[in-house]
Amino acid sequence: MSWLNRAKKGVKTQAPAKPADAEGLWTKCPICSDIIYRVELEKNLWVCGRCDHHFSISARQCVDLLVDPGTFEETWKSITSLDPLEFKDAKEKYSLKLKKTMLRTNLSEAVLTGHARLQGREIVLCVFDFAFLGGSMGSAVGEKIARAGLEALSKRVPLVIQSRSGGARMHESILSLMQMAKTSAVLAKMHEARVPFVSVLSNPTTGGVSASFAMLGDVIIAEPRAQIGFAGPRVIRETINQELPEGFQTAEFVQECGFVDIIVSRKDLRSVLHRVLTFLCPMQNEAVITSGSTVEQEVPESAPAAPPRSEHGSAPQHPPMAEGRLVPREIGLHGSG
Numbered sequence: 001m002s003w004l005n006r007a008k009k010g011v012k013t014q015a016p017a018k019p020a021d022a023e024g025l026w027t028k029c030p031i032c033s034d035i036i037y038r039v040e041l042e043k044n045l046w047v048c049g050r051c052d053h054h055f056s057i058s059a060r061q062c063v064d065l066l067v068d069p070g071t072f073e074e075t076w077k078s079i080t081s082l083d084p085l086e087f088k089d090a091k092e093k094y095s096l097k098l099k100k101t102m103l104r105t106n107l108s109e110a111v112l113t114g115h116a117r118l119q120g121r122e123i124v125l126c127v128f129d130f131a132f133l134g135g136s137m138g139s140a141v142g143e144k145i146a147r148a149g150l151e152a153l154s155k156r157v158p159l160v161i162q163s164r165s166g167g168a169r170m171h172e173s174i175l176s177l178m179q180m181a182k183t184s185a186v187l188a189k190m191h192e193a194r195v196p197f198v199s200v201l202s203n204p205t206t207g208g209v210s211a212s213f214a215m216l217g218d219v220i221i222a223e224p225r226a227q228i229g230f231a232g233p234r235v236i237r238e239t240i241n242q243e244l245p246e247g248f249q250t251a252e253f254v255q256e257c258g259f260v261d262i263i264v265s266r267k268d269l270r271s272v273l274h275r276v277l278t279f280l281c282p283m284q285n286e287a288v289i290t291s292g293s294t295v296e297q298e299v300p301e302s303a304p305a306a307p308p309r310s311e312h313g314s315a316p317q318h319p320p321m322a323e324g325r326l327v328p329r330e331i332g333l334h335g336s337g
């Protein structure tokens with residue numbers, strides 16, 4: 001009998017086990033093809049040390065990187081999407097897809113909301129998770145963002161939203177699109193009351209999210225080379241029938257067009273956010289950053305955030321929110337772009 005032939009037909013054999021050290025210890029960078037040791041990558045906050053590519057990370061990882069340890073308290077965890085249209089795609093029902101995604105990601109929706117402290121300052125924070133149906137905005141996501149805005153408004157603390165989304169959730173059709181108006185309306189109220197909102201755009205921020213709240217920040221920060229736009233480049237190319245410029249829809253391109261204020265690497269995001277918030281709404285005894293210098297300014301304890309604008313347009317009682325469009329140099333920031 002030959003050792004290379006099976007004696008019986010239909011006998012199943014086990015695939016040879018992979019050596020333990022080959023499983024998940026190395027990651028290939030999709031941009032420079034460098035093979036990176038995962039422990040090193042994690043230490044470097046999931047940024048490629050060779051080409052500065054920012055790997056996609058989960059919402060909970062983002063929260064851990066941004067806020068003071070142990071200060072994040074999740075809110076509105078129970079708000080989840082329903083399926084009023086009983087939508088079903090070629091593969092499965094939307095309701096089933098939602099349940100599977102919730103189990104896989106351990107999230108109730110594509111956005112994680114809560115309040116936390118950033119270098120001691122209280123903030124309301126919303127972070128998107130792309131692993132949850134492409135970070136898409138359905139009715140529950142819109143509701144959570146709107147409630148986060150209203151919470152920031154009532155407490156008069158800054159709102160920070162880190163977006164990472166493919167846009168509106170098509171499974172919910174018009175209900176998703178209505179969230180664009182709802183979230184924008186809450187932000188308009190915040191703007192009127194002069195409560196700051198900082199928008200952080202991660203890769204990718206597109207569709208209905210970029211066309212609503214993500215582009216309405218008092219300061220808009222983007223990750224290097226993040227894709228930012230509305231429709232995808234292929235759709236645009238086929239519609240206008242023209243070649244698109246190099247770097248189209250990257251954070252750097254969008255910044256040149258004036259839609260992004262600062263481009264900030266992930267490892268600097270926490271400190272830059274702190275500086276931006278210090279500029280927008282200094283806490284008690286905190287230095288107010290002005291063009292090229294810092295000025296110590298006493299802010300009453302009762303006014304942690306920017307004060308409401310007077311109806312008659314007179315000067316506000318306390319300093320915060322500088323008038324007019326903010327530019328990076330005003331807050332002493334130049335980012336990496």
Ligand SMILES: [Zn+2]
Nearest residue numbers: 029032048051
């Ligand atoms: Zn790389």
